Amino acid sequence: MELGFWPEGDEFVMLDDRIPGTGDPRYWRCLNAAWGCNWIVxxxxxxxxxxxxxxxxxxxxxxxxxxxxAWEIAEGFKRRLVRQLMTLGLPIEAPTHPVGVDAPNPQLGDEPDGVVFDLVHLPDNPGMTGHRPGAITLDLREVDDGYREQVRVSLGEAERTVLGHLRHEVGHHYWRVLVDAPGDHTAFRALFGDERTDYEAALELHYGRPTGPPPASHITYYATSHPAEDWAETFAHYLAIRDGIETVDAYSNRPVGGADALDTGSDGRWVERWRAISEIVNAVTVGLGHPAPYPYRITEPVSAKLSYVHERVATVRRPDGGL
Ligand SMILES: [Zn+2]
Structure with a gap:
């Protein structure tokens, strides 16, 4: 008897496909089971x-x-991401129209229509990781610890992970879903700045200046490069925080339930909880001889941005409050 993860029910179910006809006929294994996928269909x-x-x-x-x-490992991180997005009630589907195959690539400003992932290994094309409307690209070299650490140091980043990349890039997708499509630009710009600022010029300026610690207004130094990057960094941190709090709750037998586990409104109490949790996680990890895994400060301006993300995510939660 083996277990398979049933994403629609957010639980593991028993499977036995070694004896034909005896397994649960309602499910079958994902076709990528041979490549490590433990989800069921x-x-x-x-x-x-x-x-x-x-x-x-x-x-x-x-x-x-x-x-x-490397792709198998990256898919594991992607499953963690997709599962979390589903529990938050965020739409996560492939576009109904092919992206860049038979149809023109969608542009910023078009109605968002799902997203696909390209997990690619193209050593001759550095800097592939990124987002464009409808598609997220991950450079599979980022799975290699040595390569990723080298890039982290060269960019002066506090930490760098594959899961963090995926959360950041999907954040750009959800900016279109949660901010751009509903036309919530005024509230967004009051917190993050004007996303219409020339993106290419801003990034060029960013990479041309020395790195440093983030100012109190931003969660990371990279977030200072452009309002769109600030949103993506903040969104990625929001997902990391919710993942962390849900995990703590699961291990401490607190009531969990995906979206409801953090249903404390926008008064920032969950940010307080995360400050306390991350402090302990950092202290324990440093005691094990490793660098602090969460080397960030959630200042009041950053907390306000996180609360805005929380409010935008809450607007798409299914009306029944379910998963
Ligand atoms: Zn699968």
Whole structure:
């Protein structure tokens, strides 16, 4: 008997597909089970890939063993991301129109229509990780600890993770869903600045100046580069915080339930909880001889931005409050 994760129900279910006909007929394994996917598919959906794997458009050829191994690891982080987005009630589907295949690429300002992931290994094309409307690209070299650490040091970043990349890039997608499409620009700009500022010029300026600690107004130094990057960094931190609090709650037998676990409104109490949790996590990790895993300060201006993200996410939660 084996377990498979049922994303629609947010729980593990028992499977036994080693004896034909005896397994639960309502589910089958994702077609990517051979590549480490432990999610299952509802049989009546007629799909062959799970909710997460269905979102992958680009992946390495099976003949490239090292790239495939990196892809398997990256898919694990992506499943964690997709599961969290589902529990938050955020829409996470592939676009209904093919992106950049038979249709023109969507542009900023177009109605958001899902998102796909390209998990690619292109050593000759550095800087592939990024977002454009409808598609997120992850450079699979980021899975390599040595490579990622080298880039982290060269950019002066406090920390750098694959999961963090995915959360950041999907944050750009949700800016379109949560801010741009509903036309919430005034409130956004009051906190983050005007996202219409020339992006290319801002990034060029950012990479041309020495790095340093983030000012009190921003969660990371990179967030200072442009309002769109500030949003993506803040959104990524929001997901990290909610993941952390949910995990603590799960291990301490507190009531959990995805979205409801943090249903404390926008009064910032959950930010207070995270400050306390991250302090303990940092202290324990340093005691184990490692660098502090959460080397950030949640100042009042950053807390206000996190609360704004929280409020925007809450607007798309399903009316029944369910997962
Ligand atoms: Zn899968």
């Amino acid at each position: 509802e049989a009546e959906s007629g799909e062959i890939w799970c909710r997460s794997c269905r979102l992958t458009r680009g992946r390495p050829d099976t003949g490239r063993a090292d790239a495939v191994a």
